Amino acid sequence: MNKSEKETTIESLKHKIDASTYFYLADASAMTVAQINNFRRKCFEKGIEVKVVKNTLARKAMEALPASRGYAELFDALHGPTAMLFSESGNAPAKILKDFRGATGEKPKLKAAYIDSAVFSGDDQIDVLIAIKSKQELIGEIISLLQSPAKNVIGALQSGGHKLAGLVKALEERAN
Secondary structure (H helix, E strand, O other), rough: OOOOHHHHHHHHHHHHHHOOEEEEEEEOOOOOOOHHHOOOOHHOOOOEEEEOOOOOHHHHHHOOOOOOHHHHHEEEEHHEEEEEEEEOOOOHHHHHHHHHEEEEEOEEEEEEEEEOOOEEEOOOOHHHHHHOOOOOHHHHHHHHHHHHHHHHHHHHHHHHHHHHHHHHHHHHHHHH
């Protein structure tokens, strides 16, 4: 790779990292070509983009971004073969990694994850990352919580209305 190609790759990675709220660093070494292709396919189906990157280029791309974003904590994970997984959901890549490993063994291994300025380092963090709720799950819970009191009030009013109508009808029948 010549200098021009490296600069283009760094710039491309820089824009991708800057635009991503969630991304994972994983180690997919020692996987067969068939396993890697299967893993990429599963990621694609879930809307997760997989990029195999050179560690030095990924580091330079992160260093070119503001230090306040906290990418420096990821530098320790940039050793050995690295695949970056970009997603719109904070927990989707963790779920894919765990599901895929269940079928194939110990790879791919989580090196680190960047979740909205928080860094999770090490494969032992995968269960924590799976527990993170996606934006859609949080919106669903909020809507459910907001609807619950309204449903209770409407239910009470409706049942009270039926009782009141029943009492009025009973009084009418007695009067006749």
